Amino acid sequence: MNAPVDPTRTAAWSELTTLRDSFSPDLRGWFAADPGRAERLSLPLADLHVDLSKNLVTDEVLAALLRLAEQTGVAERFQAMLSGSHLNTSEDRAVLHTALRRPAGASPALVVDGQDVDADVQSVLDALSAFADRVRSGDWLGVTGKKVTHVVNIGIGGSDLGPVMVYEALKPYADAGIHALFVSNIDPTDLAQKTAGLDPETTLFIVASKTFTTLETLTNARLARDWLWQGLAAAGAIDDSDEARTDAVAHHFVAVSTALDKVAAFGIDPANAFGFWDWVGGRYSVDSAIGLSLAIALGPDVFRDLLAGFHAVDEHVRTTELSRNVPVLMGLLNVWYNNFFGAQSHAVLPYAQQLSRFPAYLQQLTMESNGKSVRWDGSPVTTDTGEVFWGEPGTNGQHAFYQLIHQGTRLIPADFIAFVNPAYPLTDGGQDVHALFLANFLAQTKALAFGKTAEEVEAEGTTGALVAARTFPGNRPTTSIFASALTPQVLGQLIALYEHVTFTQGTIWGINSFDQWGVELGKQLAMQIAPAIEGDADAVAAQDPSTQALLEYYAANRK
Numbered sequence: 251m252n253a254p255v256d257p258t259r260t261a262a263w264s265e266l267t268t269l270r271d272s273f274s275p276d277l278r279g280w281f282a283a284d285p286g287r288a289e290r291l292s293l294p295l296a297d298l299h300v301d302l303s304k305n306l307v308t309d310e311v312l313a314a315l316l317r318l319a320e321q322t323g324v325a326e327r328f329q330a331m332l333s334g335s336h337l338n339t340s341e342d343r344a345v346l347h348t349a350l351r352r353p354a355g356a357s358p359a360l361v362v363d364g365q366d367v368d369a370d371v372q373s374v375l376d377a378l379s380a381f382a383d384r385v386r387s388g389d390w391l392g393v394t395g396k397k398v399t400h401v402v403n404i405g406i407g408g409s410d411l412g413p414v415m416v417y418e419a420l421k422p423y424a425d426a427g428i429h430a431l432f433v434s435n436i437d438p439t440d441l442a443q444k445t446a447g448l449d450p451e452t453t454l455f456i457v458a459s460k461t462f463t464t465l466e467t468l469t470n471a472r473l474a475r476d477w478l479w480q481g482l483a484a485a486g487a488i489d490d491s492d493e494a495r496t497d498a499v500a501h502h503f504v505a506v507s508t509a510l511d512k513v514a515a516f517g518i519d520p521a522n523a524f525g526f527w528d529w530v531g532g533r534y535s536v537d538s539a540i541g542l543s544l545a546i547a548l549g550p551d552v553f554r555d556l557l558a559g560f561h562a563v564d565e566h567v568r569t570t571e572l573s574r575n576v577p578v579l580m581g582l583l584n585v586w587y588n589n590f591f592g593a594q595s596h597a598v599l600p601y602a603q604q605l606s607r608f609p610a611y612l613q614q615l616t617m618e619s620n621g622k623s624v625r626w627d628g629s630p631v632t633t634d635t636g637e638v639f640w641g642e643p644g645t646n647g648q649h650a651f652y653q654l655i656h657q658g659t660r661l662i663p664a665d666f667i668a669f670v671n672p673a674y675p676l677t678d679g680g681q682d683v684h685a686l687f688l689a690n691f692l693a694q695t696k697a698l699a700f701g702k703t704a705e706e707v708e709a710e711g712t713t714g715a716l717v718a719a720r721t722f723p724g725n726r727p728t729t730s731i732f733a734s735a736l737t738p739q740v741l742g743q744l745i746a747l748y749e750h751v752t753f754t755q756g757t758i759w760g761i762n763s764f765d766q767w768g769v770e771l772g773k774q775l776a777m778q779i780a781p782a783i784e785g786d787a788d789a790v791a792a793q794d795p796s797t798q799a800l801l802e803y804y805a806a807n808r809k
């Protein structure tokens with residue numbers, strides 16, 4: 251792998267630094283002087299309409315940002331990723347989530363490291379679809395012969411956040427009377443609350459874990475297995491013999507993993523396990539077999555439509571020149587704000603209740619990918635990296651934190667995501683409620699961009715100190731992502747968009763966006779502390795004074 255380019259040593263970076271030094275954001279002035287700005291900076295991305303015009307950029311800045319992309323090899327890195335280069339250097343793996351959504355029969359076939367990736371992907375997809383159809387039709391039954399009504403996905407991180415986000419987003423498509431629930435946290439409350447009220451005879455558990463070693467997931471899977479056995483025994487459906495218990499697991503547990511040997515060791519029949527590959531990162535895996543809960547609850551066709559949406563954006567990235575390449579442009583804008591304006595965070599504000607988990611999903615995607623201080627060759631990064639992504643659906647956020655975005659001292663770029671047509675067209679006394687909702691989306695991006703001057707405030711009759719309090723500075727950058735409706739294809743497009751935005755930023759910073767060593771230390775220490783919390787004196791003695799004091803508090807208050 252080539253050594254990463256130091257972005258700060260490129261000519262483009264110097265240009266951008268000079269531009270920033272004399273930069274005076276003026277969205278009011280820019281729009282007034284340039285009637286074509288909105289049209290010029292609004293770009294199509296498959297079914298998405300992406301309006302970049304309310305960002306703090308001039309044509310000059312955009313041109314310099316594009317030169318930065320060229321000088322850091324963004325296009326070449328995209329091609330390398332798509333063709334299966336081992337971009338994940340620290341684990342010596344290809345990065346091929348884009349292969350998961352290549353259509354059947356894509357030509358030429360993608361062969362990487364001697365593996366026919368297309369054939370493998372289609373074979374798992376077919377198996378997944380067939381299994382989902384069996385569950386949906388009632389061909390797959392629980393141990394007492396009852397149809398499945400609830401699937402419970404047990405997974406964490408990428409084995410949870412993607413499925414739960416997509417399920418919430420596409421719930422209107424759930425058409426088989428099967429509900430999905432998602433258990434992730436090792437806090438036993440999660441499993442206890444999610445299984446409360448469920449009938450073991452009609453519940454199917456999916457243990458979703460790429461590695462099948464994750465503490466939370468395996469612990470929850472064992473708890474779920476106990477819950478199943480106890481519930482079935484209480485109903486008189488099974489006795490406590492090994493055969494009966496094995497049979498119950500065979501009917502009520504399936505797995506998704508890259509480690510099928512470990513699945514078998516857990517007691518799940520490998521025939522009921524769906525595989526994927528080490529070249530799919532956990533946070534890039536919702537479009538792999540990790541989406542099994544979606545294929546069951548929403549249907550295999552919906553799942554395939556989702557994949558088609560992803561692929562449309564992959565094709566855009568692959569074939570579109572940088573100056574019209576939406577994910578690249580959005581990544582460049584993030585670099586502009588992050589590295590030249592000191593922006594430390596980025597809000598993602600979906601005007602769609604169905605996307606309530608989208609910001610949480612993006613947090614793993616972006617922050618586990620780009621929250622790094624070293625580059626792919628092990629050398630330190632040369633500039634700030636990964637900003638904090640956060641957000642809540644509008645309009646809830648408006649009544650919580652928008653104050654800070656409008657009038658706070660920090661620059662917080664924000665992406666607004668909205669849909670023309672609602673899933674539920676309700677009216678309130680003749681008023682289209684969704685239209686009212688969208689009026690809020692448009693109003694917020696307008697207020698952030700153009701603000702309200704002191705003169706405008708005074709013209710409304712406000713005087714004295716209140717004038718300053720009621721003044722809005724404007725020039726708060728936003729991107730508006732608009733689509734006709736939140737369909738499976740559109741959702742796939744949105745996810746792929748952010749995957750590629752993340753990759754663009756990682757490439758410019760010289761980061762391997764596909765490993766996550768930063769989560770390891772905490773996992774190791776938890777295993778060391780586990781005996782201490784159970785009272786093992788040696789383990790307590792091995793802790794630092796602060797941890798020991800917290801352990802003492804725990805011991806003193808444990809009931």
Ligand code: F6P
Binds near residue numbers: 405464
């Ligand atoms: O938190 C670290 C991590 O490895 C994530 O990257 C991953 O999505 C999650 O744990 C779950 O891992 P697995 O799917 O292997 O259980």
